[in-house]
Amino acid sequence: MGMAKKAGRNTKARIVAAAWRLFYEQGYEDTTVEDIVFESETSKGSFYHYFEGKDALLGSLSVLFDEKYEELRPRIDPEADAVETLVFLNRELFNMIDNSVSLELLARLFSSQLVTRGEKHLLDRNRTYFKLLYQIIRDGQSRGQLRTDMTANEIAKAYAMFERGMMYDWCLCGGEYALGRYSALMMPMFLQGFRPER
Missing domain, CATH: 1.10.10.60 (Homeodomain-like)
Incomplete structure (x- = not known):
């Protein structure tokens, strides 16, 4: 750069x-x-x-998230289990959302992404988010921690989908539960399904 x-x-x-x-x-x-x-x-x-103006910033939440991932990248232990690393990333992101992102704006972001005909930045594969996920998952597969009958891409897509699903539900419920705490229960259970068959 x-x-x-x-x-x-x-x-x-x-x-x-x-x-x-x-x-x-x-x-x-x-x-x-x-x-x-x-x-x-x-x-x-x-x-x-x-x-262009203030409204254009609503679409910039992915930039905020990617900055968070850049900040977390050096804190990732390369020796750690891939599932634990993914749980760590999710927890850090969701705690940030709990503590610094307004629910109303997150809801606004989701609704704008559902109706936009333009690029959907939540799905942009060039983001730090997807690159980092992909790298962690590929490493996890090569070390026998994640199943290999699915591509790294498919697993990354599923993880991102589950994460978006939890954020969407949190918005839908008006933030009546702590996102970070809920995902700390659900994400490990979800990711167990990506372990290799023993």
Whole structure:
């Protein structure tokens, strides 16, 4: 990644992080572009270079998630069991959602993704999320921790689907349970099914 590209990613990530922090703390409606520019210590020019306006930020949750994965990547123990690593990633992501993402906005993101005709960034395979999953799953298969009668791609797809399903249900139920706690019960059970047949 060249310096300009890296600086660009950092600016965009700073804007996204600031926006979601403000959405969570003061609500989407009450957050202005000026607030976001101020909070992210960037400029209006930078903001409009990346986003057409505030609404465009609703589609940026995947950027926020990918930043989280970049931050978690060095904390992954390469010797750990693949299922444990996947459970760890899910727990960290869901705790972040519990603590910093407004339910109303997550619901808004899901509804916009269901009706969009454009690219569905929740399904974008070039995201850090999918690349990291794929790598963990492939390693797990080569070490005999995950079944090989399914491709790494199929397992990654199933994991992502289960994760989205839990987020969707949490939105549907109006966040009446802690997402992180619920997934800590369900995700290990789900992933057991991807162990090799003994």
